Amino acid sequence: MKKLLCFCLILVFQNALAQQPSTASEKVMKALAQKTEMAKTSLVKNIPIKNIGPSVMSGRVVDIEVNPEDPTEFYVAYASGGLWHTTSNGISFEPILDNSNTQNIGDIAVDWKTGTIWVGTGENNSSRSSYAGIGILKSTDKGKTWQNMGLHDSHHIGRILINPNNPNDVVVGVTGHLYSPNQERGIYKTMDGGNTWTRTLFVNDATGIIDVAHSPNNFNIQYAAAWEKDRKAWNFSGNGAASGIYKSVDGGASWSLVTSEGSGFPTGDGVGRIGLAVFDDNTVYAVHDSQFRREQESKKKEDGLTKDDFKSMSTETFLALDDKKLNDYLKTNGFQEKYRAENVKQMVRSGSVKPIDLTKYLENANSLLFDTPVIGAEVYRSDNAGTTWTKMNQDYIDDLFYSYGYYFAQIRVDPNNKDHIYLAGVPLIKSEDGGNTYTSINKENVHADHHALWINPKKPGHLINGNDGGVNITYDDGDNWMKNNSPTVGQFYAISVDHEKPYNVYGGLQDNGVWKGAHNSEENRHWHQTGKNPWKMIMGGDGMQVQIDNRNSDIVYTGFQFGNYYRLNLDDGSQKYIQPKHELGESPYRFNWQTPILLSQHNQDILYLGGNKLHRSMNQGDDWEAISNDLTQGGRKGNVAYGTLTSISESPFKFGLIYTGSDDGLVHVSKNAGGSWEKVSNSFPKDLWVSEVAASKHKKERVYVTLNGYRWDDFTPYIYVSEDYGKSWKTISSNIPSSPVNALAEDPENENLLFAGTDNGLYVSFNRGQSWELFQNGIPNVAIHDLVIQPEAKHLLVGTHGRSIYKADISTLQQMNSDVISKDLVVFDAENIKHSKNWGNTSYTWSKPNTPGLDVNFYCSAAGPCTAKVMTLDGTEVSSTTMQADKGLNILSYDMAFSKKGKSNFLKKNKMKLEEAKNGKTYLPQGNYEVEISANGKTEKLEFKIEE
Numbered sequence: 001m002k003k004l005l006c007f008c009l010i011l012v013f014q015n016a017l018a019q020q021p022s023t024a025s026e027k028v029m030k031a032l033a034q035k036t037e038m039a040k041t042s043l044v045k046n047i048p049i050k051n052i053g054p055s056v057m058s059g060r061v062v063d064i065e066v067n068p069e070d071p072t073e074f075y076v077a078y079a080s081g082g083l084w085h086t087t088s089n090g091i092s093f094e095p096i097l098d099n100s101n102t103q104n105i106g107d108i109a110v111d112w113k114t115g116t117i118w119v120g121t122g123e124n125n126s127s128r129s130s131y132a133g134i135g136i137l138k139s140t141d142k143g144k145t146w147q148n149m150g151l152h153d154s155h156h157i158g159r160i161l162i163n164p165n166n167p168n169d170v171v172v173g174v175t176g177h178l179y180s181p182n183q184e185r186g187i188y189k190t191m192d193g194g195n196t197w198t199r200t201l202f203v204n205d206a207t208g209i210i211d212v213a214h215s216p217n218n219f220n221i222q223y224a225a226a227w228e229k230d231r232k233a234w235n236f237s238g239n240g241a242a243s244g245i246y247k248s249v250d251g252g253a254s255w256s257l258v259t260s261e262g263s264g265f266p267t268g269d270g271v272g273r274i275g276l277a278v279f280d281d282n283t284v285y286a287v288h289d290s291q292f293r294r295e296q297e298s299k300k301k302e303d304g305l306t307k308d309d310f311k312s313m314s315t316e317t318f319l320a321l322d323d324k325k326l327n328d329y330l331k332t333n334g335f336q337e338k339y340r341a342e343n344v345k346q347m348v349r350s351g352s353v354k355p356i357d358l359t360k361y362l363e364n365a366n367s368l369l370f371d372t373p374v375i376g377a378e379v380y381r382s383d384n385a386g387t388t389w390t391k392m393n394q395d396y397i398d399d400l401f402y403s404y405g406y407y408f409a410q411i412r413v414d415p416n417n418k419d420h421i422y423l424a425g426v427p428l429i430k431s432e433d434g435g436n437t438y439t440s441i442n443k444e445n446v447h448a449d450h451h452a453l454w455i456n457p458k459k460p461g462h463l464i465n466g467n468d469g470g471v472n473i474t475y476d477d478g479d480n481w482m483k484n485n486s487p488t489v490g491q492f493y494a495i496s497v498d499h500e501k502p503y504n505v506y507g508g509l510q511d512n513g514v515w516k517g518a519h520n521s522e523e524n525r526h527w528h529q530t531g532k533n534p535w536k537m538i539m540g541g542d543g544m545q546v547q548i549d550n551r552n553s554d555i556v557y558t559g560f561q562f563g564n565y566y567r568l569n570l571d572d573g574s575q576k577y578i579q580p581k582h583e584l585g586e587s588p589y590r591f592n593w594q595t596p597i598l599l600s601q602h603n604q605d606i607l608y609l610g611g612n613k614l615h616r617s618m619n620q621g622d623d624w625e626a627i628s629n630d631l632t633q634g635g636r637k638g639n640v641a642y643g644t645l646t647s648i649s650e651s652p653f654k655f656g657l658i659y660t661g662s663d664d665g666l667v668h669v670s671k672n673a674g675g676s677w678e679k680v681s682n683s684f685p686k687d688l689w690v691s692e693v694a695a696s697k698h699k700k701e702r703v704y705v706t707l708n709g710y711r712w713d714d715f716t717p718y719i720y721v722s723e724d725y726g727k728s729w730k731t732i733s734s735n736i737p738s739s740p741v742n743a744l745a746e747d748p749e750n751e752n753l754l755f756a757g758t759d760n761g762l763y764v765s766f767n768r769g770q771s772w773e774l775f776q777n778g779i780p781n782v783a784i785h786d787l788v789i790q791p792e793a794k795h796l797l798v799g800t801h802g803r804s805i806y807k808a809d810i811s812t813l814q815q816m817n818s819d820v821i822s823k824d825l826v827v828f829d830a831e832n833i834k835h836s837k838n839w840g841n842t843s844y845t846w847s848k849p850n851t852p853g854l855d856v857n858f859y860c861s862a863a864g865p866c867t868a869k870v871m872t873l874d875g876t877e878v879s880s881t882t883m884q885a886d887k888g889l890n891i892l893s894y895d896m897a898f899s900k901k902g903k904s905n906f907l908k909k910n911k912m913k914l915e916e917a918k919n920g921k922t923y924l925p926q927g928n929y930e931v932e933i934s935a936n937g938k939t940e941k942l943e944f945k946i947e948e
Helices: 025-041 315-319 323-332 341-350 526-530 900-909
Strands: 050-053 061-066 074-078 082-086 105-111 116-121 136-139 157-163 166-174 186-190 198-201 207-215 218-228 244-248 274-278 284-293 374-382 410-413 421-424 428-431 450-455 463-467 470-474 492-497 504-509 513-518 535-539 555-560 564-569 574-577 597-599 607-610 614-617 645-650 658-662 667-670 689-695 703-708 718-722 741-746 754-758 761-765 784-790 795-800 805-809 825-827 854-860 864-872 877-885 888-894 927-935 938-947
Touching: 061 105, 061 463, 061 470, 074 105, 082 105, 116 157, 116 166, 157 218, 166 207, 166 218, 186 207, 207 274, 218 274, 244 274, 284 410, 315 341, 323 341, 374 421, 410 450, 421 450, 492 784, 492 795, 504 555, 513 555, 535 555, 535 564, 555 597, 597 645, 607 645, 658 689, 689 741, 703 741, 718 741, 754 784, 761 784, 825 927, 825 938, 854 864, 854 927, 854 938, 864 888, 864 900, 877 888, 877 900, 888 927
Parallel strands: 061 450, 105 157, 157 207, 274 410, 645 689, 741 784
Antiparallel strands: 050 805, 061 074, 074 082, 105 116, 116 136, 157 166, 166 186, 186 198, 207 218, 218 244, 274 284, 284 374, 410 421, 421 428, 450 463, 463 470, 492 504, 504 513, 513 535, 555 564, 564 574, 597 607, 607 614, 645 658, 658 667, 689 703, 703 718, 741 754, 754 761, 784 795, 795 805, 825 854, 854 888, 864 877, 864 927, 927 938
16 A cells, blocks of 8 residues: 555656755754763753664664675664664674764665774665765774764765775765755765765766765776755655766776766656666666656556546536446545435536546545656666666566655675676565566565665575665575564654553554554563564554544554544454545645644544644544635645645643644644634744644643754754744744754643654753753664653653654653752652562572662752762661762662661661572661762752562
């Protein structure tokens, strides 16, 4: 289903909107330095945030680099999930990019002799969630530390080549900005390990280099694929006359075009993305995403009606149609039940609709993608070092790229057989006759959408593959594959929670459906033994937003891209398609890639869904009514759905107090359940994506809005608050470093506590946005897509687009107020703990000891030494420690054990037997105790109880 609903194509349209200015690279680098300093001084830097998975579905892989001497060691680069290393053939991985400023990767290269790793940041696939990078990174200690080597304004890097005979000689193909023109694109070369760079190939400011390859026998012979493209929020043109193949014979120092007219390779506006594979000094392959139109084929007229039949049909001809044939057309194409032959003919007869409306009813920005056939994938080969090219496939290579070949264009050739090639697309296919005929080697446990492939030159049939669902390995050329998905690199678009005990977390992922799992489930391999993974898929496609009925958590509303939503009953497995349908004669509704949905807090039978209009169902999605006119700027001509709603919020204080936000910068409010609407976004920067609109949980008149300029390459953080239903706004993004804002969450208990998620991190404010603290203890610098608070557990759930889901206990943060912050020392309450005779002991010989722990949170107004004592209520000290406290929140972790001196003190006053545990510690018995903390010249005490 996904492949027939995605968004690409092919048509080139003029852009009527003026290009917003992209953020300068100097400002981006300054923001990263600012963020580094914020990490040092953050008041919450000691509050832990834990990754809860999931890992089983993985995320998009962009490159794999394998040790040629030991293929059980390799690196895997994820589009937005960082760089991971294995020395166990993928059984286990370690992340090695977590201490860098980004997790977004376009390509990697490794010099195995020296252990030097190069990372080109910024994904190269030009997807709607291909995040920009910050240049090229280098590590000389296998990923322990990283140094930024420049090319800061490249945004997206296509390929890196290292001279096997000189590791300081490196060639980089820079794709450039995704949404705006820029100069820093083309081929860059260094001869001094990245200290200085020379641009050796530049085509124009809209054409970058997506691939570079060299002869395995001669680094001087190189080929580069230039790609002209133009992406906007409403249109993607992935082809242009500047696309083509260049060749260098001096190691990338100079280049010449080898696909000029007459070479045998296509030229002109229809040339799309190109991928390269070099077999030897003479033989080079290219896979081409051809956007030229196919030759028209004469087809035998089918008996049934098609939508094209109605484009020029007269009223008389329409009324004369056979009712059965017309009904067959209406039923087959999903017209609402009220539209049957007799009714539709009456509508035409009365003049309320025309025959062409039966064509328009089915046409929207998504369906139109597939109305114009293009050539698609084709393979060319040169056997004379690029002088001339021959097309290798006689027939069309269908069902490989579908309508979004810009996402693929990867080709590989077996180092030992120049006729044995592989093409990466939706499936992974191979040819053993040089590209004429193909067979698929996708299997049941291999995800679709392939981007990386390594071929073992020493062992035919041994392949390592990277795709949108992680890593697969085969040893029999694709007959059988194993999956290697232990890294938690899920790319979440949206998350949600229910109110079960334990509560469950739900989330929609890029190309990996919608999943559900308990928040406290363990992320390990035990499920291999039981066959039960704690996370379960509940919907396929690109997973989108989720709403759960709080009366019955088996009733779930979710779906996939472009508004294809369902009501699921997880108890009996049933599902009902609930997308609102426009009326015959109306323009089709426009639905965003991530269509917003919302269950009303006032009545869980009421569901809202945003297209270009806001739709409301009073009966769980069975029936719909549009309760607004178009709440966008009206859409734009292009091949991507645009002019759509992106966010919906209803005030908990009043049913029908509703806010909407759109992808083209509009925010509207209705105070009467959709009876009328007021636009309240006139003062905002124009045309930016409204990533969040949130009615306050604490004040009826208050509302928050976040805008996102990512689709203009504008990385300014935009956050606003209004205290008067949107009549006036105040900016509250203050000290957040430059990075687009995706999500905002207002705490349900503390009105001053806000959380904000950007493309590069998580922030918290204790004063309603006047200032922000970096909140990332445990989260690498990854895009935060969604934030949800589970109110009973007092947990913040963080949905990332690259590192799955994180969880933080925010109960202490909820107590932070101006009174607390003004004091020198504050110790917060801790929960009592249950005593166990098994503390420090093992349940059986080979298990680890059961160890308890008590975390005491305390706030210090200044950094300095701190002493902590644990005492009985009669003042007997049983344990003590000293620590260096930071300014802000600190955590004292106590293991519930006596110190040697403390045990002696206790036994002098208490005539009882204390048994030493098998781990050598003696633990406190049941009773009442207190913790005394001294810092900043102040002393505070906290009582806790060890319960029976």
